[in-house]
Amino acid sequence: MCGFGGYFGDGVARHDAQPLLHRMVAAIAHRGPDEQGVFAGPAVGLGHARLSIVGLGDGQQPMTHSSGNFTIAFNGEIFNYVELRETLKAQGHVFRTGSDTEVILHLYERMGPDCVSLLNGDFAFAIWDAPQQRMVIARDRMGVRPLFHTTVGKTLYFASEVKALLQVPGVRAEMDPLALDQIFTLWAPIAPRTAFRDIFELEPAHILIADRNGMSIKPYWTLQYPDIGEPAAYADEHIAAEELRALLTDATRIRMRADVPVGSYLSGGLDSSIISALAAPMAPDGLSTFSVTFGSEEHDESAFQLQMAEALGTHHHAVACGDGDIAASFPDVIRFTERPILRTAPAPLYQLSGLVRQKGLKVVLTGEGADEVFAGYDIFKEARVRRFCARQPGSQIRPHLFRKLYAYLPGLKQQSAEYLAAFFGAGDDRLDDPLFSHRPRLRGTAAAKLFFSGDLRQTLAGYDATAELASRLPQDFSRWHPLHQAQYLESRFLLPGYILSSQGDRMAMAHGIEGRFPFLDHRLVEFATRLPPEMKLKGLVEKHILREATKDLLPESIGRRTKQPYRAPDSQSFVGKNERDYVREAFSERGITESGLFNPKAVSKLYQKCSEKPASGYRDNVAFVGILSTQLWQQTFSAAKALGARAA
Amino acid sequence: MTQVIKDSIKAFIIENFLFGDTSYDLQDDASLIENEVIDSTGVLELVAFIEDQFGFVMADADIVPANLDSVARITAFIAKHAEAPALNKMSA
Numbered sequence: 001m002c003g004f005g006g007y008f009g010d011g012v013a014r015h016d017a018q019p020l021l022h023r024m025v026a027a028i029a030h031r032g033p034d035e036q037g038v039f040a041g042p043a044v045g046l047g048h049a050r051l052s053i054v055g056l057g058d059g060q061q062p063m064t065h066s067s068g069n070f071t072i073a074f075n076g077e078i079f080n081y082v083e084l085r086e087t088l089k090a091q092g093h094v095f096r097t098g099s100d101t102e103v104i105l106h107l108y109e110r111m112g113p114d115c116v117s118l119l120n121g122d123f124a125f126a127i128w129d130a131p132q133q134r135m136v137i138a139r140d141r142m143g144v145r146p147l148f149h150t151t152v153g154k155t156l157y158f159a160s161e162v163k164a165l166l167q168v169p170g171v172r173a174e175m176d177p178l179a180l181d182q183i184f185t186l187w188a189p190i191a192p193r194t195a196f197r198d199i200f201e202l203e204p205a206h207i208l209i210a211d212r213n214g215m216s217i218k219p220y221w222t223l224q225y226p227d228i229g230e231p232a233a234y235a236d237e238h239i240a241a242e243e244l245r246a247l248l249t250d251a252t253r254i255r256m257r258a259d260v261p262v263g264s265y266l267s268g269g270l271d272s273s274i275i276s277a278l279a280a281p282m283a284p285d286g287l288s289t290f291s292v293t294f295g296s297e298e299h300d301e302s303a304f305q306l307q308m309a310e311a312l313g314t315h316h317h318a319v320a321c322g323d324g325d326i327a328a329s330f331p332d333v334i335r336f337t338e339r340p341i342l343r344t345a346p347a348p349l350y351q352l353s354g355l356v357r358q359k360g361l362k363v364v365l366t367g368e369g370a371d372e373v374f375a376g377y378d379i380f381k382e383a384r385v386r387r388f389c390a391r392q393p394g395s396q397i398r399p400h401l402f403r404k405l406y407a408y409l410p411g412l413k414q415q416s417a418e419y420l421a422a423f424f425g426a427g428d429d430r431l432d433d434p435l436f437s438h439r440p441r442l443r444g445t446a447a448a449k450l451f452f453s454g455d456l457r458q459t460l461a462g463y464d465a466t467a468e469l470a471s472r473l474p475q476d477f478s479r480w481h482p483l484h485q486a487q488y489l490e491s492r493f494l495l496p497g498y499i500l501s502s503q504g505d506r507m508a509m510a511h512g513i514e515g516r517f518p519f520l521d522h523r524l525v526e527f528a529t530r531l532p533p534e535m536k537l538k539g540l541v542e543k544h545i546l547r548e549a550t551k552d553l554l555p556e557s558i559g560r561r562t563k564q565p566y567r568a569p570d571s572q573s574f575v576g577k578n579e580r581d582y583v584r585e586a587f588s589e590r591g592i593t594e595s596g597l598f599n600p601k602a603v604s605k606l607y608q609k610c611s612e613k614p615a616s617g618y619r620d621n622v623a624f625v626g627i628l629s630t631q632l633w634q635q636t637f638s639a640a641k642a643l644g645a646r647a648a
Numbered sequence: 649m650t651q652v653i654k655d656s657i658k659a660f661i662i663e664n665f666l667f668g669d670t671s672y673d674l675q676d677d678a679s680l681i682e683n684e685v686i687d688s689t690g691v692l693e694l695v696a697f698i699e700d701q702f703g704f705v706m707a708d709a710d711i712v713p714a715n716l717d718s719v720a721r722i723t724a725f726i727a728k729h730a731e732a733p734a735l736n737k738m739s740a
Contacts, residue, residue: 411688418712422681423688447684450669602667609664617689 002061003031003509004073005164006046006126008135008210009155014042021047024164031075031160031509037061039071044128044135046073051512053077053258053363055099065105066096069130072108074101075160076123076145077516079254084118113138113207116220120254120522124202126158134211141221142369142520143204143496146505150199156210161506162196162338166637171199173637175630177459180597183340184626185446185465188497190472192217195339195633204496221522223492225484225529227476233530240531241549244524248549251521252278255365262516263288263356264365266316268304270543270554270561271367271376275518277553279365280312289314290356290364292321292348298408299567304558311555319355321348326573327580331632336510337502338637340630342445342622344568349507357511368504369519372491373528374543375536376563380486381405383437384537386424387482390431399424401540408564411617434470434477437486442466448623451598451606469493483533491525570621571610574628579611586631595634598627653702653730654723660697661719665690676720681713691716698722702730 005024012020017040025036025047032049039046039062048061054077064071078084081100084107089095093106100121107115108127113136122144126137137158139147149158152170159165166173176197179189192200202208205221226233234240256262256279264276266289280287289309294300302318309316326347333347334340356364371377382405389398399420406412412420429439452460469489477485500517508515518524528536531545538544542563551559574583585591587607592600610616610624658674665685666672680686686694694716695706706729715725 409688411692414692414708414711415688416708416712418714419681419688419691422713422717428682443684444687447687450666599667599669602669605663605667609667617687619684619687620689 011155268301
């Protein structure tokens, strides 16, 4: 796992090429602290920062094929590189290194851009194809590894993080107002849009080809679910559970491949416990596990973490996220997320990757992805309860199920059935709305746009982020089961847009740590799409089939745990004794007025309210963290006023 | 008296849930939930305000949208339940 940057086009003078590539690589040196390298030819350049994990002594990049025809800069891992290399060797290919990087080069030599279809891995790469005079850039199926691009004149620039692109003369950091609206509605911009105006993300499972005729971007894989009327691919639960177990075991096995030790995150929940349990016997020197603990009972899961670590006999390490830690790291967190965020949850993960680095490891497995693939999130249950309520509007009994779903939310505990139904729009939302499953969350989040300034509101007049999201859904979406529709929304948008980026790659790579995600092995993802919905969400029991497939691996108390959403303290992390100068500055009338994005008077009242009553509700917390992170983004990246002269 | 109650409720909502945004067109009959003015925590803040301001304790059964989901409904509910001294104090 590493970082890279590069360009294709005539915009870089020969004598500027090396200095530019070195600057781009230096900006993302945290992703690859072990080695750096650059390759520059006429109208083409690649730079690379390497985190050595596979092929420690001979995997330097950019790497050129022995023919001299193809040169690659690659971030990530190809987990099936061993099998691919054997196949290629049998076909006559000769390898000079033991790296997975060289396997991509040979596969590309054989198949061209179609080689991505055979890769099982988390990757973003750029291959300079000299014979065809084209740059081929691809990104993994689920969006684990990042890739951004922009053009200046007719020259294409690309990099693992935006901060490398900001080294390019002519590239400016300006907030994209539509992206801000999307973040304050959907939690993340809708790719390819990013927080930066005119800087784009290559979407997951897409391939970009640039040559002298221009640039094309196409998907090479799509997330698909069966039509609702189709016969179930797996009618027998035992057979499905056996296949799931075999796939997950293999997905974990190939993700243990590395020339350095591989550890595992352990949250205390079902998913990371399963991965740790599968990985423990595969770790030759014993498995190291890593956890975050919290002082507040509401967020802490240390009892379960310790129970699991003890059961597996792991070398367990924990870092305490105490009062003041989130505020202490938050400016750094935003420097790495490169986008405003609405929750503080990435900050403790930033601390956690720091602990892994401190303990001398570079690679960790995580349980991320299971909630999307096997329907673990509360939002899936919530949508089911809302449909259940809609069958008998006005019921005094049915809405009580919401209380069961959100037992950890104090604001809901004391509410009447009528209020519960009203908050969740039970009976009001159209059942055929493609965004039905997510409407309460979208409404609740968008309420924070109350704080947008008059200028920003004027710029955004008539724009509806939810309509844009709906317009991006595939044609056959309406024929899928409601659970599959909800899973698609989570997997295709929020997973790459927030979970794998702001909480995943960015927080891990900030400390040069590579996260690996067995649940996002595309074989497992494709398998899970074909499972009947009831095997995933059985009544209101989430991840049923996963529990069945792994029940022998875990202590009963963990195997039966209800999903505990990973959360961290929000506004209370920044007020009272945790307050810092930068927080006061960000919320000051001067700071708010300068950024031009929010209403100073309203923000001042919000700051006062959250300072006086730290246990504010969802909307206030989202607004507080969103405003603070936007202000930090502005200070960090944008020298210019956000709403510049150019039209949106 | 009803106008005094209504003004007090409106001022509380504008200050506490709309953060002083007087440009918001807060209609008397508009649903506070459907218009995203108030969330689940906000309902509890509203109840605490009513109890503190109008001198009576709301029964659980009364904490329902029928009584609290618009300025008009809140006003009518308070007018029915508030004790005279609290109202007199407000109008004084």
